Amino acid sequence: MSRQPFTPDRYRELVASHTPPSRQLRGYLRAFWVGGTICVLGQALTLWAEKLNLGEITAPMFTTSALIFLGTTLTGIGVYDRIGKYAGAGSAIPVTGFANSVAAPAIEFQREGAVMGVGARLFTLAGPVLAYGIASSVLVGIAYWLARGWVL
Amino acid sequence: MSRAGQQTFVYDRPPVIAAHASVAGPKEAQGPLAPWFDALLEDDLLGQKSWELAEMEMVRRCVMDALNQARMPAESVQALLGGDLNNQIIASSFAARALGMPFLGQYGACSTFVQALAVASALISGGFLDSAACVASSHFCTAERQFRFPLELGTQRPPQASWTATACGCALLKGEGEGLRITSGTLGRVIDLNITDANHMGAAMAPAVFDTLAAHFSDMGRRAEDYDLIATGDLGWIGRDLLLELCDAAGVSLPPDRLIDCGASLFYREQDAHAGGSGCGCVASVSCGWLMKRLERGELNRLLLVGSGAMLSPTSSQQGQSVPGIACAVSIERGR
Numbered sequence: 114m115s116r117q118p119f120t121p122d123r124y125r126e127l128v129a130s131h132t133p134p135s136r137q138l139r140g141y142l143r144a145f146w147v148g149g150t151i152c153v154l155g156q157a158l159t160l161w162a163e164k165l166n167l168g169e170i171t172a173p174m175f176t177t178s179a180l181i182f183l184g185t186t187l188t189g190i191g192v193y194d195r196i197g198k199y200a201g202a203g204s205a206i207p208v209t210g211f212a213n214s215v216a217a218p219a220i221e222f223q224r225e226g227a228v229m230g231v232g233a234r235l236f237t238l239a240g241p242v243l244a245y246g247i248a249s250s251v252l253v254g255i256a257y258w259l260a261r262g263w264v265l
Numbered sequence: 266m267s268r269a270g271q272q273t274f275v276y277d278r279p280p281v282i283a284a285h286a287s288v289a290g291p292k293e294a295q296g297p298l299a300p301w302f303d304a305l306l307e308d309d310l311l312g313q314k315s316w317e318l319a320e321m322e323m324v325r326r327c328v329m330d331a332l333n334q335a336r337m338p339a340e341s342v343q344a345l346l347g348g349d350l351n352n353q354i355i356a357s358s359f360a361a362r363a364l365g366m367p368f369l370g371q372y373g374a375c376s377t378f379v380q381a382l383a384v385a386s387a388l389i390s391g392g393f394l395d396s397a398a399c400v401a402s403s404h405f406c407t408a409e410r411q412f413r414f415p416l417e418l419g420t421q422r423p424p425q426a427s428w429t430a431t432a433c434g435c436a437l438l439k440g441e442g443e444g445l446r447i448t449s450g451t452l453g454r455v456i457d458l459n460i461t462d463a464n465h466m467g468a469a470m471a472p473a474v475f476d477t478l479a480a481h482f483s484d485m486g487r488r489a490e491d492y493d494l495i496a497t498g499d500l501g502w503i504g505r506d507l508l509l510e511l512c513d514a515a516g517v518s519l520p521p522d523r524l525i526d527c528g529a530s531l532f533y534r535e536q537d538a539h540a541g542g543s544g545c546g547c548v549a550s551v552s553c554g555w556l557m558k559r560l561e562r563g564e565l566n567r568l569l570l571v572g573s574g575a576m577l578s579p580t581s582s583q584q585g586q587s588v589p590g591i592a593c594a595v596s597i598e599r600g601r
Contacts, residue, residue, distance in 0.1 A: 117458065117475070117476070117511070117515075118511055118515035121458045121459040124458045124459075124460075127507065127510055128465065128507065131468075131507055131510075132425050132465070132503060133424045134424070135424060188419075191417065193417065193419050194416065194417050194419045194420075196419055197418065197419015197421070198422075200419075201421045204419050205419060205420070213417070213419050214418060217415035217416070217417040217418040218415045218418075220415065220417050221410055221415035221417065224314065224315045
């Protein structure tokens with residue numbers, strides 16, 4: 114019986130030397146222009162909402178809702194996964210990506226039924242963002258409440 | 266029935282491959298082996314309600330194709346040995362329900378097909394079976410939703426990730442008759458060199474393939490040069506290079522021109538399959554569709570088929586465990 118010729122450490126080096134690197138610069142550029150375009154679209158929607166006199170509170174909500182609608186629709190017609198493959202974080206980080214992360218499991222798990230399928234799996238990807246996003250906003254809120262006497 | 270060395274069966278009554286059938290999905294049908302497959306799928310849902318049922322139907326059709334080629338009714342097959350990547354191997358067991366054959370479920374991740382061949386050959390050589398169908402399948406969409414992400418999620422894959430083949434292969438073995446013969450089978454040890462990247466399955470499996478190859482050569486008193494071709498599955502392009510490095514460093518001769526990898530053969534590099542094809546159906550369809558036909562045509566006389574599997578689960582990966590590999594080998598020979 115032959116023994117493995119490499120130790121795990123030496124083998125890891127060998128594996129690294131044979132593994133092609135991700136094309137990072139290309140990835141950054143694609144993420145920048147796609148993510149930037151989504152943000153420009155969001156800004157345009159906000160300006161439009163202000164023109165319509167929707168008010169300071171309603172205008173950002175209008176923008177968010179419109180972008181979520183766009184992300185979900187593009188997921189439903191099978192386009193957003195292609196954008197994501199091209200742009201990576203550029204399309205994952207904006208709110209359209211959040212919409213995609215909720216709509217994709219909704220489509221995928223509908224065959225397991227409305228309760229244990231869609232209901233239980235809807236937030237498998239978005240769940241961590243919601244849990245830690247809400248938890249950290251609570252913590253920031255408490256910190257703000259404690260510090261407001263000094264800060265303001 | 267006899268043994269050689271620590272890990273190898275030598276089949277005294279080598280079973281005959283009476284028929285073999287392969288099915289490949291739409292992406293595989295764009296690849297270099299498309300002309301060799303017996304059936305190409307245009308619709309990877311196969312008119313079914315779910316991906317899992319589609320994979321089951323693909324298995325059923327593939328087994329039926331092999332039975333039709335051998336002109337054998339399903340009732341005459343004494344055992345169906347099969348497996349797939351789904352939890353609790355449902356594609357194979359549900360297909361076995363439809364086919365009505367006695368079923369022996371197999372799991373060796375992507376090495377499942379070769380494991381089934383090795384076990385069925387032992388049972389036939391030992392006189393416990395006169396006939397057996399060996400089958401293994403994988404489906405890109407069932408594997409993605411189980412091991413990775415929903416299909417519509419916009420994610421990027423790293424270059425070392427492999428692409429789960431939508432494919433199935435079935436070999437029908439008999440104790441008597443004319444055809445290719447399975448002459449020996451080498452079981453594999455589970456080898457782990459502490460690769461923790463669950464995407465990098467070629468790297469995780471290459472040491473296991475090396476271990477099984479070295480055991481087979483040592484047990485049988487053979488060298489790589491005794492085979493016209495050594496076909497590994499599914500190391501992919503990167504894993505194949507790593508296997509050559511491992512053999513070179515250990516002083517085990519493995520001429521690159523005698524080594525092909527099923528995962529690296531299934532797709533063109535331009536097909537965006539990253540490191541190459543994987544999944545139980547990859548080595549099954551490539552061996553049943555391409556390699557066995559090359560043996561029958563006389564282009565090859567003796568083939569060593571080494572299936573490799575990454576023995577991980579989503580749970581083991583999430584708990585930070587490394588990816589252990591396994592490899593199982595059978596030698597397939599033409600004539601006698």
